[in-house]
Amino acid sequence: MSVDALLLLSFGGPEGEADVRPFLENVTRGRGVPPERLDEVAQHYLHFGGVSPINRLNRDLIEAVRAAGVGLPVYFGNRNWHPMIEDTVGAMRADGVRRALVFPTSAYGGYSACRQYDEDILRARAAVGDDAPELVKIRHFFDHPGFVLPFADAVRAAAAGFDSYRLVFTAHSIPNSFDATAGPAEWGGHLYSRQVAEAARLVALEVGVAEYDVVWQSRSGPPQIPWLEPDIVDHVDALHAKGVDNVVVCPVGFVSDHLEVIWDLDNEARERAESHGMGFARAATPGPDPRFADMVVELVQEHLSGVVPRKLSPFGTAGCTVNGEFCAVACCEPPARRPR
Numbered sequence: 593m594s595v596d597a598l599l600l601l602s603f604g605g606p607e608g609e610a611d612v613r614p615f616l617e618n619v620t621r622g623r624g625v626p627p628e629r630l631d632e633v634a635q636h637y638l639h640f641g642g643v644s645p646i647n648r649l650n651r652d653l654i655e656a657v658r659a660a661g662v663g664l665p666v667y668f669g670n671r672n673w674h675p676m677i678e679d680t681v682g683a684m685r686a687d688g689v690r691r692a693l694v695f696p697t698s699a700y701g702g703y704s705a706c707r708q709y710d711e712d713i714l715r716a717r718a719a720v721g722d723d724a725p726e727l728v729k730i731r732h733f734f735d736h737p738g739f740v741l742p743f744a745d746a747v748r749a750a751a752a753g754f755d756s757y758r759l760v761f762t763a764h765s766i767p768n769s770f771d772a773t774a775g776p777a778e779w780g781g782h783l784y785s786r787q788v789a790e791a792a793r794l795v796a797l798e799v800g801v802a803e804y805d806v807v808w809q810s811r812s813g814p815p816q817i818p819w820l821e822p823d824i825v826d827h828v829d830a831l832h833a834k835g836v837d838n839v840v841v842c843p844v845g846f847v848s849d850h851l852e853v854i855w856d857l858d859n860e861a862r863e864r865a866e867s868h869g870m871g872f873a874r875a876a877t878p879g880p881d882p883r884f885a886d887m888v889v890e891l892v893q894e895h896l897s898g899v900v901p902r903k904l905s906p907f908g909t910a911g912c913t914v915n916g917e918f919c920a921v922a923c924c925e926p927p928a929r930r931p932r
């Protein structure tokens with residue numbers, strides 16, 4: 593297969609105070625997130641001057657992927673903030689791009705982590721019209737050494753100051769109902785939580801830690817709807833009650849230092865741990881590691897020249913579809929949302 597560009601597709605984040613509200617409205621349109629939760633999240637962004645690190649980190653990653661020799665023009669588009677994917681795909685068409693690979697900045701399956709990026713591709717191609725470039729999405733990479741090994745080194749570095757510690761992995765919580773439908777139906781559901789557990793297992797194996805926990809963070813949505821639990825902050829309390837004195841948190845659900853990482857972990861979870869007199873260290877995310885950019889190049893080559901896929905898990909390959917098609921019928925389909 594030949595392609596003439598790579599598109600890095602991400603979530604997007606605000607780049608100043610005035611962006612925060614319109615960004616949050618884009619994220620939560622029709623999603624039933626209570627207004628109190630939005631006010632709270634707006635405060636998290638305003639704490640950092642209204643600037644999420646996510647766009648800068650993505651621009652840095654694009655530079656690193658170019659420098660790693662990807663050999664294709666690299667474009668940048670987001671779901672929720674500028675540069676918006678519709679505009680980027682329009683620019684790609686104007687530049688004469690016929691077919692592009694899409695690298696999504698999420699390693700996992702599930703509605704929020706995978707299918708919603710397919711919806712973005714569908715929407716952008718529809719907006720651009722008949723001669724929109726063909727867009728081929730790259731597979732889930734939660735089990736790629738370029739994702740797992742930087743996390744493992746980061747855990748070792750974070751734990752360096754502790755004689756003993758409990759290793760805790762976190763990923764973004766999602767509604768239980770989203771997890772139930774995650775993945776092709778014949779794979780039995782729960783693909784998101786199973787991939788997160790598998791990535792955690794691979795990182796722990798590499799570090800040489802036999803006992804660890806997998807927990808969740810950054811829950812939103814109305815309280816009566818069940819989401820994946822336990823929450824990291826509650827879990828810190830539980831570890832304290834068990835007599836754990838140091839905790840190392842590895843944000844395995846995230847590719848880079850998103851706002852959820854620098855607020856929910858570096859502020860909320862850390863404060864809770866320190867209130868108990870516990871030591872707390874957070875492992876770095878893999879996005880800025882040169883091995884991560886090399887992984888992106890390798891994933892491109894998997895498509896172009898049949899380089900043997902490097903996968904550390906026995907899980908099937910998913911997420912790689914053309915023009916925003918879903919992996920399978922009803923794959924990662926969100927249950928109908930209740931109107932608010």
Ligand SMILES: CC1=C(CCC(=O)O)c2cc3nc(cc4[nH]c(cc5[nH]c(cc1n2)c(C)c5CCC(=O)O)c(CCC(=O)O)c4C)C(CCC(=O)O)=C3C
Nearest residue numbers: 603605619623625633644646698704705764766812850851
């Ligand atoms: C699984 C998952 C990922 C990982 C996969 C991936 O990386 O894509 C992820 C990433 C991200 N989520 C982000 C931001 C937000 N997510 C929200 C809300 C939600 N996230 C959800 C899930 C996920 N989210 C869900 C089920 C909701 C409820 C509403 C809905 O059903 O959609 C809200 C609304 C306010 C709130 O309630 O928190 C915000 C502001 C940012 C940008 C951060 C930055 O600026 O650095 C990033 C990378």
Ligand SMILES: [Fe+2]
Nearest residue numbers: 704764810852
């Ligand atoms: Fe989110």
